[in-house]
Amino acid sequence: MKVHIIGGGNLGVSVALGIVRFSKNNQVTVTRRNTASILHLKELGVTVSTDNKQGIQEADIIILTIKPYQVDTVLAEILPVISNKVIASAVSGLSIENLQKKIGDSNSAIRIMPNIASQFGASATCIAFNEKHKEIAQNVVTLFQDLGTAPIIDEKLMDAATVLAASGTAFALRYIRASMQAGIEIGFDWQTALAISAQTVKGAAEMILEENIHPEQLIDRVTTPQGCTIAGLSEMETHGFSSSLVRGIKAALKKIKG
Template identity: 45%
Template sequence: MSKIAIIGSGNIGLSLGKGLVKSEQYAAQEIILTRRNLALLQHEARLGFQVGDNNSQAVLASDIVVLAVLPQQLKRVLDEIKGSLNDQQIIVSVVSGVTCEDIRNVIGEEMQVVRAMPNTAIVIGQSMTCIATDLASTEAVSSVVKLFESVGSVVVIQEDLMTSATALCACGIAFFLRAIRAASQGGVEIGFHAHDALKMAVQTAKGAADLLLQTSSHPEHEIDKVTSPKGCTIAGLNEMEHHGFSSAFIKGIKLSAKKAGGLYDE
């Protein structure tokens, strides 16, 4: 079993580490978590994870190195660890807007670099992760696919689509969460207690997603099944569309993609 160093144990880094342990594919002891403020990793240390604030030392002991820092922090971190890396390691970057070439330009052209874009549902094994590379070997990509398949679904895409994947999947989870929140607020306004309305909205959203996943159906096909002539469903849908529901959602995804593409240079 490969040892994994997760450099930058914020939300995504911690979610990945905990998700891998939850999947039972890795033990906590096989995962090193790093963070500048070690006090924030005391709970993880009690769970059995190796924790530290020395990134160079962490990568020395690892087969797979996951870069999970902010784009603005990446150049400093790469300069810090490049002397401790070797060409047998796989470097996995979950950093938005940073290409494989950008990373190799700092750590060495011989390094195997693969990009991955998960979302925070990784902590419960339900991430949608997109994976891409430019020059890494098939074996390296397969190893990264296997890693992330243990914590959700994986799609391998062209690297030039990774910024778009960030918007649709990583940012996208927040968009769907906001839609669920809005549905629950609507439920309160029509008479339900807040906790009941939220439970109903969450399960309805989950059912809609599972319906598409399990039947491979198109959303509009399923919508047609519940929109009868002069009915209440089509009335509600049309009211939302009159106020720009689909357009706002699409514009939000496009703006997030534009923003994600420039984070590394900020």
């Protein structure tokens, strides 16, 4: 497949790298106005360009990873030269209905919400589309399955997906940072504390994904009666560990909904 990514910033580059590494036999083009910081992608076989239209007619999937206020400018540029294209938009807050209106009926609007772990093949990319685009959307689903997991969701959950999967990356990283900070307090240098904290989170996530069970069942396996783990957990919960996370996620959702 030929994948044309418009918006070679944090997310666009991460998706491009993910495709190169984990979804072989695809050709990727990434565009942005100032390409200096992404020229290194060329060495990996990615076409880097400032021209959004170059080669777009041959693209099987066009991915939009631009900011919401850049959408109209970009569409005004590309729409005169495309038809029958699948446009997968990662633009936060842009509904399928609005995007479809902007791109016209000759193209198909798909909504995607990847995260920057795409480049490690570890994104949780939520995807939504209208029923009539079910077949056409399959290529997009398959592509993002190569970059991690790609659950198909109801579009009304897309804001929630943004918070849980995209902002969620930052929330998980903040947990790792806090764990690292504690690690330094109890005797490790920061590099060792960070390595231990990150690997421990990775291990916990892998166990959950592998066994597909409720986290509390795994917590039970590491929690000895009267032991140090339950003492730590109880202290954290006394200070609002779970509730502050829930409140943070709900605040982020409230913000996104305006």
